[in-house]
Amino acid sequence: MAADILIRNARPMGGDPVDLLIRDGRFAPPGGDRPARELDATGQIALPGLVEAHTHLDKTLIGMDWFENRVGPTRNHRILADRKAKRELGIDARRQSARQVLQTLSYGVLHIRSHVDVDTEIGIANIEGVLETREALRDIADIQIVAFPQSGMLPREGTLDLMDAAMRAGADIVGGIDPATIDRDPVRHLDAIFALADRHAKPIDIHLHELGELGAFCLELIVERTRALSLQGRVMVSHAYCLGMLEPARQQGLIETMAAERIAVMTVGSPAAPALPLRLMQQCGLTVASGSDGIQNTWEPWGNGDMLERAKYLAQRNGMTNDADLVETMRICTHGGAEGIGLAGYGLAEGDFGDLVLVPARTLAEAVALTPQKRTVIHRGRILVRDGTPAEDLPRIA
Amino acid sequence: MAADILIRNARPMGGDPVDLLIRDGRFAPPGGDRPARELDATGQIALPGLVEAHTHLDKTLIGMDWFENRVGPTRNHRILADRKAKRELGIDARRQSARQVLQTLSYGVLHIRSHVDVDTEIGIANIEGVLETREALRDIADIQIVAFPQSGMLPREGTLDLMDAAMRAGADIVGGIDPATIDRDPVRHLDAIFALADRHAKPIDIHLHELGELGAFCLELIVERTRALSLQGRVMVSHAYCLGMLEPARQQGLIETMAAERIAVMTVGSPAAPALPLRLMQQCGLTVASGSDGIQNTWEPWGNGDMLERAKYLAQRNGMTNDADLVETMRICTHGGAEGIGLAGYGLAEGDFGDLVLVPARTLAEAVALTPQKRTVIHRGRILVRDGTPAEDLPRIA
Numbered sequence: 001m002a003a004d005i006l007i008r009n010a011r012p013m014g015g016d017p018v019d020l021l022i023r024d025g026r027f028a029p030p031g032g033d034r035p036a037r038e039l040d041a042t043g044q045i046a047l048p049g050l051v052e053a054h055t056h057l058d059k060t061l062i063g064m065d066w067f068e069n070r071v072g073p074t075r076n077h078r079i080l081a082d083r084k085a086k087r088e089l090g091i092d093a094r095r096q097s098a099r100q101v102l103q104t105l106s107y108g109v110l111h112i113r114s115h116v117d118v119d120t121e122i123g124i125a126n127i128e129g130v131l132e133t134r135e136a137l138r139d140i141a142d143i144q145i146v147a148f149p150q151s152g153m154l155p156r157e158g159t160l161d162l163m164d165a166a167m168r169a170g171a172d173i174v175g176g177i178d179p180a181t182i183d184r185d186p187v188r189h190l191d192a193i194f195a196l197a198d199r200h201a202k203p204i205d206i207h208l209h210e211l212g213e214l215g216a217f218c219l220e221l222i223v224e225r226t227r228a229l230s231l232q233g234r235v236m237v238s239h240a241y242c243l244g245m246l247e248p249a250r251q252q253g254l255i256e257t258m259a260a261e262r263i264a265v266m267t268v269g270s271p272a273a274p275a276l277p278l279r280l281m282q283q284c285g286l287t288v289a290s291g292s293d294g295i296q297n298t299w300e301p302w303g304n305g306d307m308l309e310r311a312k313y314l315a316q317r318n319g320m321t322n323d324a325d326l327v328e329t330m331r332i333c334t335h336g337g338a339e340g341i342g343l344a345g346y347g348l349a350e351g352d353f354g355d356l357v358l359v360p361a362r363t364l365a366e367a368v369a370l371t372p373q374k375r376t377v378i379h380r381g382r383i384l385v386r387d388g389t390p391a392e393d394l395p396r397i398a
Numbered sequence: 399m400a401a402d403i404l405i406r407n408a409r410p411m412g413g414d415p416v417d418l419l420i421r422d423g424r425f426a427p428p429g430g431d432r433p434a435r436e437l438d439a440t441g442q443i444a445l446p447g448l449v450e451a452h453t454h455l456d457k458t459l460i461g462m463d464w465f466e467n468r469v470g471p472t473r474n475h476r477i478l479a480d481r482k483a484k485r486e487l488g489i490d491a492r493r494q495s496a497r498q499v500l501q502t503l504s505y506g507v508l509h510i511r512s513h514v515d516v517d518t519e520i521g522i523a524n525i526e527g528v529l530e531t532r533e534a535l536r537d538i539a540d541i542q543i544v545a546f547p548q549s550g551m552l553p554r555e556g557t558l559d560l561m562d563a564a565m566r567a568g569a570d571i572v573g574g575i576d577p578a579t580i581d582r583d584p585v586r587h588l589d590a591i592f593a594l595a596d597r598h599a600k601p602i603d604i605h606l607h608e609l610g611e612l613g614a615f616c617l618e619l620i621v622e623r624t625r626a627l628s629l630q631g632r633v634m635v636s637h638a639y640c641l642g643m644l645e646p647a648r649q650q651g652l653i654e655t656m657a658a659e660r661i662a663v664m665t666v667g668s669p670a671a672p673a674l675p676l677r678l679m680q681q682c683g684l685t686v687a688s689g690s691d692g693i694q695n696t697w698e699p700w701g702n703g704d705m706l707e708r709a710k711y712l713a714q715r716n717g718m719t720n721d722a723d724l725v726e727t728m729r730i731c732t733h734g735g736a737e738g739i740g741l742a743g744y745g746l747a748e749g750d751f752g753d754l755v756l757v758p759a760r761t762l763a764e765a766v767a768l769t770p771q772k773r774t775v776i777h778r779g780r781i782l783v784r785d786g787t788p789a790e791d792l793p794r795i796a
Contacts, residue, residue, distance in 0.1 A: 322469065
């Protein structure tokens with residue numbers, strides 16, 4: 001536990017300047033002994049730790065040789081290339097996940113939900129690697145691990161057992177993927193992963209790329225199972241492109257149904273995929289989180305994991321340019337993410353964990369639009385990054 | 399003219415390392431007296447100067463107070479807000495254009511085509527302001543000025559005369575805007591701007607946001623006039639969203655027709671507008687350029703003007719992740735732009751102007767995907783930016 005610290009003249013969520021006291025790792029009411037440590041945050045906006053609600057820590061190639069991408073255009077091409085790369089490039093899930101966590105820490109990302117591959121070639125080796133990183137970096141970031149059947153589950157016999165093993169090894173969430181187009185049997189796929197989640201009393205997070213009415217049908221199946229197993233607030237659907245492709249009445253009806261079951265949606269705001277109706281989703285009370293998805297891997301060569309930049313991308317994808325809209329997309333990358341992945345004690349209120357990001361900006365909208373880089377990142381009162389420079393005592397990656 | 403310089407071990411367009419000699423402001427064959435100045439470019443890829451083929455230098459708010467954007471959602475709302483801001487915020491076109499040019503210089507942008515507003519409120523004041531910047535910065539960047547009727551031309555009487563005055567004052571290109579949806583009379587709008595261009599013997603650059611078949615019809619009108627006035631290679635259509643909205647056969651036919659008349663297309667790759675079929679456009683031999691459009695103005699709060707990052711956006715908007723695709727989008731932001739805006743002596747070959755950008759990257763695709771910031775920028779042999787740091791002798795903005 002870091003010593004107490006008083007952060008002076010910070011502007012929480014762009015509001016008026018206040019002093020923020022972190023005592024015993026949590027925000028505390030002013031007063032009492034003045035802490036020995038102070039930090040001047042004049043001119044800085046304070047945000048709670050940024051939330052990366054969807055990435056693939058085990059796949060990043062950060063710091064490795066350049067991967068020349070010649071992969072074919074379909075999702076199946078990419079899955080095959082991904083599996084080949086795991087075999088041939090020696091992607092060390094422990095090392096690579098740590099590299100990504102430390103890189104995104106510098107942006108203020110303190111909470112990460114990572115899908116981690118489980119398949120019949122690598123078994124649960126990647127889960128074990130990311131579990132090691134979670135343990136090694138537990139003092140500087142929260143990492144949630146989804147046991148993710150990237151290569152399909154039903155068509156590759158033994159995958160479900162490996163997912164069960166992953167959960168026993170310490171994974172936090174049961175993953176799923178395209179019940180129809182990849183697993184070819186939506187009911188059986190969803191029944192299997194909901195049963196696994198029920199058995200381990202764990203949440204669910206399903207990659208759903210399926211389009212139009214097929215995706216909507218799968219969403220309905222997810223809603224039915226969420227209701228039947230009373231998993232309200234424990235299910236996230238990642239991507240859910242179909243929500244951007246339906247007739248207005250159908251779209252709204254489905255969103256309201258999902259909101260009623262407190263199913264969260266994670267959207268990356270990808271420029272090449274259907275745009276989700278962010279305003280409608282928020283009006284309907286649906287929890288919306290966001291993520292970077294893959295960063296510098298065989299799927300996509302780019303990405304830095306900055307969730308403040310992600311807020312900008314969400315706005316751009318939706319043609320939103322008003323300050324009020326940018327504040328909303330910033331909320332998706334902070335509070336929305338926290339709600340979506342189920343964080344406790346999240347925020348800047350007294351009693352919340354003493355985590356924050358200081359961003360040099362005049363308004364929240366400016367922070368989103370210009371994504372200033374010289375941020376200061378504090379976790380449980382400990383300064384991890386100061387004006388963009390990582391602290392000397394951060395862990396090194398072996 | 400800067401003294402000669404030998405750039406050692408640079409990798410032109412990601413190829414093998416070579417020494418590049420700039421003599422009398424142009425790339426020269428090796429040999430002769432060794433220049434007094436040398437620059438070690440080991441590990442750096444050499445690109446020709448990045449080309450910003452479409453921006454609005456007179457509108458940026460860089461360095462000004464934060465503009466709280468509460469603008470309504472339509473293009474007309476934005477035009478009104480833009481005109482109001484010009485009145486009320488005191489946007490100094492000379493100062494602001496210089497700020498943007500100097501900012502984007504640090505990314506390696508050496509050639510800029512800027513649309514500059516002409517309207518019945520400000521007259522040609524913005525043209526005069528950007529002309530001053532062009533003159534003040536002539537030793538470090540090429541600036542082309544488009545006389546642009548942002549607020550409409552036919553519906554606002556006197557605008558066409560002001561555009562004529564702008565051309566006489568020194569503007570380089572005749573602009574146009576949405577002949578149907580803004581000017582309400584496509585034939586009369588296009589006839590007027592083509593006549594103006596013909597009279598001044600200048601090229602044309604038309605903002606065409608019009609969608610679907612309406613946009614396609616306007617494109618046909620543009621093609622007809624280009625052919626009739628023998629303006630092949632002198633007409634650019636900016637945005638041309640309609641090209642991304644047509645049935646395949648119609649789409650290809652129109653693109654081939656445009657290519658035959660050597661009409662160039664400028665696309666920003668906006669995530670919220672229809673995606674243009676980049677591969678098809680290039681297969682058909684259409685010249686494709688790109689630009690940042692507005693940077694930090696009342697239209698859009700974001701933007702940095704980095705045309706290497708723009709190459710990434712173009713790829714992302716089109717779902718392109720292969721290295722070969724990234725090389726193509728990089729070409730759009732260099733050679734495509736140069737061809738589109740009609741630059742002479744552009745490139746890294748002997749005899750071309752001695753302009754280049756050194757980017758620390760292993761491959762061209764990496765340069766696009768990760769957009770390294772510590773670039774070195776050279777213009778006619780003069781080092782303007784070294785490893786991301788602007789030279790001491792760059793002009794200051796008063």
